[in-house]
Amino acid sequence: MAKKLEMLVVSSKVKSLLKKAKCNTAGDALDGLNGVVHWYIGEAAARAKANGRKTVRKHDFCACA
Numbered sequence: 001m002a003k004k005l006e007m008l009v010v011s012s013k014v015k016s017l018l019k020k021a022k023c024n025t026a027g028d029a030l031d032g033l034n035g036v037v038h039w040y041i042g043e044a045a046a047r048a049k050a051n052g053r054k055t056v057r058k059h060d061f062c063a064c065a
Contacts, residue, residue: 008037 007030014033015025044060 005031005034005038007034008041009034 009030011030014030018025018029040061041056044056047060048054048056
């Protein structure tokens with residue numbers, strides 16, 4: 001069984017945005033989004049380290065090449 005990740009997203013804010021988009025929120029949707037956020041943070045940290053930095057900057061989160 002996979003270790004449960006610490007929740008980093010604010011569920012009420014996510015649900016509110018989805019409601020404005022006229023969508024419902026499944027029980028596992030927030031866990032999925034939280035997993036993506038954890039992945040993005042890991043990727044940004046790796047990019048910063050690869051560039052010789054200890055500080056993660058805005059462009060480390062950019063999905064562009």
